[in-house]
Amino acid sequence: MGNGMNKILPGLYIGNFKDARDAEQLSKNKVTHILSIHDSARPMLEGLKYLCIPAADSPSQNLTRHFKESIRFIHECRLRGEGCLVHCLAGVSRSVTLVVAYIMTITDFGWEDALHMVRAGRSCANPNLGFQKQLQEFEKNEVHQFRQWLKDEYGENPLKDAEEAKNILACRAPRMKKCACPLPKKMLQPCSSECHHKMRREIIQCTVGSVFKVSHLGTGQNGMLHF
Known part of the structure; x- marks a missing residue:
């Protein structure tokens, strides 16, 4: 499936739905914990510890109430010397938001610096407004x-x-690593255009086609697709 997940800090990765099912990639990166946040989050593989948070990629979705349990889950994993993958559907918005909140908590960074740090490892990181x-x-x-x-x-x-x-910001941000996420930068902001819907459908077909049927998806507010 390719090395789609991106390392943000030692023991902390961001990826998409496909990465979370890639046993070879998970083993390679010593991932033992998966934080799954999307509309139908649920455990997918045996032998891994999961935190599953059902949440839509909608500006009105309250993610703040999930920050504490997410931070605890990630931090306890890393303190054990193990690896945690945080993923949503595309690894762009929901998962990034939780990782930014975690980085803000373990450093003195504000949210913008924390997001810049995440983008140093995963350039497509772009939480909705x-x-x-x-x-x-x-x-x-x-x-x-x-x-x-x-x-x-x-x-x-x-x-x-x-x-x-701080080292990551200083050394890696100027030459941000290309992200494996399929969303081009111009499509990162929500919109109501048909091209955005088409791109989202292609991502979902590629990423979760073997589990969900695209015909079951509906378009919500702000041009976002939910399932």
């Missing part, structure tokens, strides 16, 4: 409490993520 607003509000109102909670719960972070993140 509603999720960006939620990250902005998280930075303004909650991230300091989350940082203290994480420290109280797990102690000092032995992974030296703050230093690693």
Whole structure:
């Protein structure tokens, strides 16, 4: 299936639905935990630990309420020296939002710097505008409490993520690695055009065609497809 998932930090990857079913790729990257966030999230493979969050890629979808359980799931995996894949359908919006919130919590980054860091590893990372607003509000109102909670719960972070993140921004951001995600940059923002719908259908057919029928999909608000 190809090496579609992208490494963001040691033990932390972002990918799409297809990557989450690729046993060879998961084994190669020592992935033991999968955080699955999309409309029909459910465990897919045996022998892996899952956190499944049903959520639509809609600006009105509240992801903030899932930040704490997601951060806990990712952090506990990484503290064990294991690998966690965070994925949605295309690995562009929902999964990226959760990873950005995690990076904000383990570093002193604001949401924009955290997103830039994610894009250094996965250039197609692009949360929808509603999720960006939620990250902005998280930075303004909650991230300091989350940082203290994480420290109280797990102690000092032995992974030296703050230093690693700063190095990634300094060294990798200017030459961002090409993302394996099939969405071209011009299609990353939601729109109502038929070309956007066509692109989304092609992605879904390629990614989940063996599990879901495209005929069962419906178009929601903001030009997004849901299943």
